[in-house]
Amino acid sequence: MAMDQNELKKTAAIKAAEFVEDGMIVGLGTGSTVTFLVEAIAKRVQEEGLHITGVATSKRTGKQAKSLGIPMKTIDEVPHVDLTIDGADEVDKNFQGIKGGGAAHAFEKVVATSSTKNIWIVDETKLVDTLGKFPLPLEVIPYGSTKVFDRLQNEGLNPKFRLNDDGERVKTHSDNYVIDLYMGHIDHPHLLANWLISQVGLLEHGLFLDIVNTVVVGTQDGPKILEAKRA
Numbered sequence: 251m252a253m254d255q256n257e258l259k260k261t262a263a264i265k266a267a268e269f270v271e272d273g274m275i276v277g278l279g280t281g282s283t284v285t286f287l288v289e290a291i292a293k294r295v296q297e298e299g300l301h302i303t304g305v306a307t308s309k310r311t312g313k314q315a316k317s318l319g320i321p322m323k324t325i326d327e328v329p330h331v332d333l334t335i336d337g338a339d340e341v342d343k344n345f346q347g348i349k350g351g352g353a354a355h356a357f358e359k360v361v362a363t364s365s366t367k368n369i370w371i372v373d374e375t376k377l378v379d380t381l382g383k384f385p386l387p388l389e390v391i392p393y394g395s396t397k398v399f400d401r402l403q404n405e406g407l408n409p410k411f412r413l414n415d416d417g418e419r420v421k422t423h424s425d426n427y428v429i430d431l432y433m434g435h436i437d438h439p440h441l442l443a444n445w446l447i448s449q450v451g452l453l454e455h456g457l458f459l460d461i462v463n464t465v466v467v468g469t470q471d472g473p474k475i476l477e478a479k480r481a
């Protein structure tokens with residue numbers, strides 16, 4: 251019987267947990283796939299006596315990891331991170347990706363860029379030829395956010411403030427807003443990333459470029475480890 255998306259995510263997460271080694275400081279991403287990862291790492295901590303320190307990218311991940319007995323520190327309490335494992339919303343052939351479906355992309359990028367190695371865990375539906383079908387998340391400070399919004403609109407980037415189920419604007423852990431760009435396709439991710447990050451009031455975008463060299467993909471034939479060719 252075919253595995254559903256959640257089962258595929260779980261197989262990728264369990265496989266990626268094998269990359270964690272004794273003594274490592276491990277960045278733990280955010281999202282449903284990471285929930286399976288945290289469970290798998292915690293199992294190794296409990297059953298194999300694996301000694302690690304976890305660094306969470308969201309309150310949700312931190313709470314889960316702590317409750318399962320993974321010793322945790324904040325990003326500011328560790329000198330560096332050895333390995334970060336996170337989910338992603340889209341990954342292209344060059345291992346460039348979109349993240350931020352869970353509105354945690356700013357914290358995730360801080361941890362990822364402090365990490366010696368980064369691995370993404372995804373199910374096979376997240377592999378794409380061109381990024382951008384998944385709306386690109388931005389984190390924007392509330393002050394002047396309509397001005398940022400107007401600029402994005404004038405550039406034809408099709409922005410929408412992300413709303414929660416009550417119709418209120420979603421807030422990140424830093425109390426900022428999320429604007430999603432409904433672009434359909436992103437033909438020049440680096441150019442777009444450079445333009446976005448130069449916009450005053452726009453704190454971070456969900457394009458994660460040249461960060462990841464290993465992607466563990468949950469497929470119907472089992473988890474597959476993809477390694478990027480770049481250095």
Ligand SMILES: O=C(CO)[C@H](O)[C@H](O)COP(=O)(O)O
Pocket residue numbers: 279280281282283284336337338339348349350351352353354355358
């Ligand atoms: O970037 C993220 C959160 O900001 C997540 O990693 C991404 O949205 C994937 O989530 P999931 O594992 O639930 O599919």
